[in-house]
Amino acid sequence: MGRERIKTFAAEIDPQPIHLDEEAARDTIFRGLAASGLHTAARAMRLVVESEFKPAGGFVGAGVDQLRWPLPVRPGDELRVESEVLKVRPSKSRSMQGLVKLRATTLNQNGEAVLVFAANLIALRRDS
Amino acid sequence: MGRERIKTFAAEIDPQPIHLDEEAARDTIFRGLAASGLHTAARAMRLVVESEFKPAGGFVGAGVDQLRWPLPVRPGDELRVESEVLKVRPSKSRSMQGLVKLRATTLNQNGEAVLVFAANLIALRRDS
Numbered sequence: 001m002g003r004e005r006i007k008t009f010a011a012e013i014d015p016q017p018i019h020l021d022e023e024a025a026r027d028t029i030f031r032g033l034a035a036s037g038l039h040t041a042a043r044a045m046r047l048v049v050e051s052e053f054k055p056a057g058g059f060v061g062a063g064v065d066q067l068r069w070p071l072p073v074r075p076g077d078e079l080r081v082e083s084e085v086l087k088v089r090p091s092k093s094r095s096m097q098g099l100v101k102l103r104a105t106t107l108n109q110n111g112e113a114v115l116v117f118a119a120n121l122i123a124l125r126r127d128s
Numbered sequence: 129m130g131r132e133r134i135k136t137f138a139a140e141i142d143p144q145p146i147h148l149d150e151e152a153a154r155d156t157i158f159r160g161l162a163a164s165g166l167h168t169a170a171r172a173m174r175l176v177v178e179s180e181f182k183p184a185g186g187f188v189g190a191g192v193d194q195l196r197w198p199l200p201v202r203p204g205d206e207l208r209v210e211s212e213v214l215k216v217r218p219s220k221s222r223s224m225q226g227l228v229k230l231r232a233t234t235l236n237q238n239g240e241a242v243l244v245f246a247a248n249l250i251a252l253r254r255d256s
Contacts, residue, residue, distance in 0.1 A: 064195040
């Protein structure tokens with residue numbers, strides 16, 4: 001994540017000193033500038049959308065469980081996402097839809113998890 | 129949410145046709161353009177940060193439970209957030225920190241919930 005993008009994202013979305021100003025961030029529990037958790041989530045979302053995870057009819061998020069930020073993301077960190085499909089089942093009420101449970105772990109360049117979540121997705125079923 | 133901002137946010141963060149293109153969105157389960165769920169979450173975050181919820185030492189998110197998008201957000205929707213502090217307790221391991229559980233419901237102009245989540249926040253305790 002670029003230092004300037006961390007700040008411009010925060011200025012628009014999550015304007016707290018910890019994401020905006022090195023000096024102000026130094027005396028916080030993060031001990032330095034850290035990306036907004038939403039910024040990390042946005043990056044993770046983009047990586048998932050651009051990954052090989054491509055249900056035939058696309059997908060939309062129905063909900064997210066257990067979103068955790070175990071470590072802050074610092075300027076210069078390089079992020080990647082590992083995702084795992086935990087469950088796939090047809091929707092009981094809507095025959096053209098399926099439900100997919102996906103766990104995604106976002107890692108920094110040291111292989112440390114910076115964001116973990118399990119997403120419940122609605123995917124369109126392929127015609128059969 | 130403005131129609132153009134829905135598209136530019138999606139183009140950067142969540143580039144799926146359902147958030148980018150009215151024609152493509154028409155044949156999806158949303159039956160028309162809808163904002164990315166992350167866009168709604170970003171807007172909700174901004175509203176919470178600018179609200180009267182201001183722990184003395186600021187706060188950072190440790191995690192989110194039970195994030196749900198019950199209804200899509202459409203171009204022109206006006207959003208507001210109602211938040212409720214469910215629990216406040218001192219951290220067991222770090223004397224200067226407290227844990228706050230906050231439930232936030234984001235509503236559209238018709239009073240319908242479009243996003244619900246419970247956030248676990250770390251706040252700095254006031255000196256006592």
